[in-house]
Amino acid sequence: MNDKYSKAIQELKDKGLYNDIRIIESGQGAYLTIKGEQKLNLCSNNYLGLANDPRLVEAVIKAVKEYGVGTSSVRALSGTNKLHIELESKLASFKHCDACIVLSGGYMANMACIQTLIGKEDILISDELNHASIIDAGRLSGCKNKFIYKHADVESLEQVLKETENLANTPKSDGELPTRLIVTDGVFSMDGDLAPLPGIVKLAKAHNALTMVDDAHGEGTLGKNGRGIVDHFGLEGEVDLDVGTLSKGFGVMGGFITGKQGIIDFLRQKGRQFLFSNGLSIPDTAALIEAVTIMEESDERVKKLWENATFFKEKMSALGFDLGHSESPITPVMIGDENKAKEFSVKLFEKGIYATPIKFPMVALGTARIRVIPSATHSVEDLEKAVKAFEEVGRELQVI
Numbered sequence: 375m376n377d378k379y380s381k382a383i384q385e386l387k388d389k390g391l392y393n394d395i396r397i398i399e400s401g402q403g404a405y406l407t408i409k410g411e412q413k414l415n416l417c418s419n420n421y422l423g424l425a426n427d428p429r430l431v432e433a434v435i436k437a438v439k440e441y442g443v444g445t446s447s448v449r450a451l452s453g454t455n456k457l458h459i460e461l462e463s464k465l466a467s468f469k470h471c472d473a474c475i476v477l478s479g480g481y482m483a484n485m486a487c488i489q490t491l492i493g494k495e496d497i498l499i500s501d502e503l504n505h506a507s508i509i510d511a512g513r514l515s516g517c518k519n520k521f522i523y524k525h526a527d528v529e530s531l532e533q534v535l536k537e538t539e540n541l542a543n544t545p546k547s548d549g550e551l552p553t554r555l556i557v558t559d560g561v562f563s564m565d566g567d568l569a570p571l572p573g574i575v576k577l578a579k580a581h582n583a584l585t586m587v588d589d590a591h592g593e594g595t596l597g598k599n600g601r602g603i604v605d606h607f608g609l610e611g612e613v614d615l616d617v618g619t620l621s622k623g624f625g626v627m628g629g630f631i632t633g634k635q636g637i638i639d640f641l642r643q644k645g646r647q648f649l650f651s652n653g654l655s656i657p658d659t660a661a662l663i664e665a666v667t668i669m670e671e672s673d674e675r676v677k678k679l680w681e682n683a684t685f686f687k688e689k690m691s692a693l694g695f696d697l698g699h700s701e702s703p704i705t706p707v708m709i710g711d712e713n714k715a716k717e718f719s720v721k722l723f724e725k726g727i728y729a730t731p732i733k734f735p736m737v738a739l740g741t742a743r744i745r746v747i748p749s750a751t752h753s754v755e756d757l758e759k760a761v762k763a764f765e766e767v768g769r770e771l772q773v774i
């Protein structure tokens with residue numbers, strides 16, 4: 375019986391789809407130690423360099439000495455430490471929202487948000503390229519009325535809203551009208567392009583639908599001090615649910631949802647991921663309080679991130695690389711063929727550069743790429759070194 379799993383693994387290996395997991399022997403930063411060697415790191419989501427920041431480390435040591443490590447219960451019983459409340463209130467104020475609920479991951483936050491607000495007879499409307507956690511959350515909700523609109527296409531969204539107008543005005547079996555929820559990623563992680571949020575919000579209002587944005591790659595990269603995509607578009611107070619992750623720009627781990635007091639209170643009372651799973655540990659929470667403080671203090675790191683991203687993109691474009699249509703620091707270097715992308719990454723690695731290939735099923739077949747994520751921790755010399763390696767491998771493999 376167990377054989378079938380080993381066989382499946384062999385098949386993955388034969389097809390080149392087996393995921394070889396690299397082991398990192400250092401902290402996160404511009405460089406990572408892998409198998410005893412330093413590699414220039416171009417693939418972490420540590421946008422602002424907070425993952426390994428001394429201030430976060432100090433905050434953790436202080437908190438751990440006072441409160442220990444674990445919280446030993448779900449938040450709803452005896453597991454809510456005052457640090458959790460401090461973090462939620464800091465995040466709400468950072469996002470300029472009424473209220474915030476923190477969960478143990480961005481994945482969990484999407485689950486909690488969608489499963490709690492959307493039932494079998496409600497209506498869920500989703501961008502076709504939304505993150506896997508949104509897709510999974512839709513499945514978990516058991517919603518029968520799921521609709522997909524074309525990627526980042528407001529006309530296609532409007533079409534779906536018109537198609538679902540009747541359904542939205544037909545009472546459910548409990549006599550209430552269905553909730554219609556429009557969900558989109560903020561920054562799309564594989565291409566780095568942005569959701570057309572102003573158009574989405576306008577349509578949602580006209581059609582009396584709720585909006586939810588997953589801002590995982592917008593936090594730390596977009597808006598004033600890295601507040602995210604809602605701030606970037608000047609839409610404060612206009613998006614009903616702003617879901618984030620604390621594991622990328624914020625540098626630690628966890629997820630959160632900000633919005634109006636009523637809806638966040640409801641999630642706190644009804645969200646199964648909040649009620650039946652522990653919250654963040656003491657060290658995570660303390661580190662995050664410090665991370666938000668650092669982001670509030672200054673936008674220096676966000677500026678540096680963008681300087682680095684712009685520098686890298688300009689140099690790479692000048693060499694003739696196709697960088698897709700990114701509007702964020704995420705820089706996809708388009709290769710096309712899956713095996714070629716893999717080979718490209720291996721050759722970069724031999725030159726001391728760590729940048730992973732992104733291929734099917736994460737992106738469509740034939741659109742494989744190397745996804746580069748510059749960060750505020752890189753120096754100009756680091757990026758020049760990266761560009762040089764890309765140029766050499768690009769010419770060798772005839773990508774440029």
Ligand SMILES: *Cc1c(COP(=O)(O)O)cnc(C)c1O
Binds near residue numbers: 507559
């Ligand atoms: C990374 C990511 C998540 C998951 O966040 P975790 O905190 O790692 O669970 C969810 N949505 C999007 C769009 C992401 O990029």
